[in-house]
Amino acid sequence: MLSILKKPIARIILFGLSLAAILLIIYGPKQPGLEDKKVLVGNADVAQLIASWNRTWNRMPTEEELSGMLENYVREEILYREALNQDMDENNSMIRRGLIVQMNMLAESQAQEKKISEEAIRAYYDLRKDQFTRSPIYSFTQLNFDGGIASEEIEKIREKLNADKLTPTAKDLPGNKGMLPRNFEKAGADEIIRTLGENFIQPLEELELNTWEGPVRSGFGWHLVYITEKLPAEPLPLETVKDAIITELQYEEARAAKEQFYTELRQQYDVVYEGIAKDLLND
Numbered sequence: 001m002l003s004i005l006k007k008p009i010a011r012i013i014l015f016g017l018s019l020a021a022i023l024l025i026i027y028g029p030k031q032p033g034l035e036d037k038k039v040l041v042g043n044a045d046v047a048q049l050i051a052s053w054n055r056t057w058n059r060m061p062t063e064e065e066l067s068g069m070l071e072n073y074v075r076e077e078i079l080y081r082e083a084l085n086q087d088m089d090e091n092n093s094m095i096r097r098g099l100i101v102q103m104n105m106l107a108e109s110q111a112q113e114k115k116i117s118e119e120a121i122r123a124y125y126d127l128r129k130d131q132f133t134r135s136p137i138y139s140f141t142q143l144n145f146d147g148g149i150a151s152e153e154i155e156k157i158r159e160k161l162n163a164d165k166l167t168p169t170a171k172d173l174p175g176n177k178g179m180l181p182r183n184f185e186k187a188g189a190d191e192i193i194r195t196l197g198e199n200f201i202q203p204l205e206e207l208e209l210n211t212w213e214g215p216v217r218s219g220f221g222w223h224l225v226y227i228t229e230k231l232p233a234e235p236l237p238l239e240t241v242k243d244a245i246i247t248e249l250q251y252e253e254a255r256a257a258k259e260q261f262y263t264e265l266r267q268q269y270d271v272v273y274e275g276i277a278k279d280l281l282n283d
Contacts, residue, residue, distance in 0.1 A: 107261030141168035143175030147221035
């Protein structure tokens with residue numbers, strides 16, 4: 001061992017290692033060079049800032065606003081670089097998630113550039129027409145009674161109303177005179193449910209027209225119902241639901257683009273599963 005240290009080359013190596021250790025102790029780890037400390041703000045950066053401002057405020061920025069954006073851009077760039085120099089990006093779940101979101105957005109943006117054709121809209125509508133159906137529409141009068149009254153008593157009132165051939169236009173009809181509206185004109189499911197509750201609307205389809213029917217139970221008690229018009233459910237016109245269909249198609253296109261983007265990337269990687277992960281996938 002001593003004979004090796006006597007050789008000139010061994011002395012040079014030992015001297016170099018000692019000098020490196022001393023310099024590391026005195027000056028610390030190597031700092032980024034001058035090139036790493038240079039922040040270049042070019043025309044492309046300015047154009048991007050202006051475009052971002054215009055999308056948000058729908059106008060061009062003033063000179064003062066643009067100066068403020070440039071200062072903020074430089075501030076963020078410096079802080080970003082310093083964070084990278086200190087390895088803050090490694091094993092950081094928030095940064096990892098943010099980068100994944102950006103990659104997904106990049107993939108979805110490819111689908112957003114694709115225009116949805118009229119043929120695709122029509123095909124989607126024809127295939128899923130049942131999803132764009134207007135609920136039944138009813139015109140009726142309801143008479144409300146306290147829920148504590150026996151249903152048999154309400155049935156007797158109904159029989160007397162029909163026997164006397166009293167219609168909704170008759171005066172002094174029985175029932176509570178509370179806050180509930182008695183008359184509904186061309187009311188859809190949403191309006192009826194909002195006013196009288198889901199339990200009320202369910203039996204309406206089975207009730208006869210132009211006669212007092214019931215009793216029907218709701219959260220407000222008992223009801224006798226006189227239906228004058230009943231329009232069955234039917235598909236909404238394409239023009240009415242066109243915007244909703246375009247939104248749905250854009251979502252499906254974006255999802256498909258994201259999956260295609262990942263599939264192409266996945267083929268470039270060799271994924272090796274070990275240990276428990278390997279056992280799970282082999283089951």
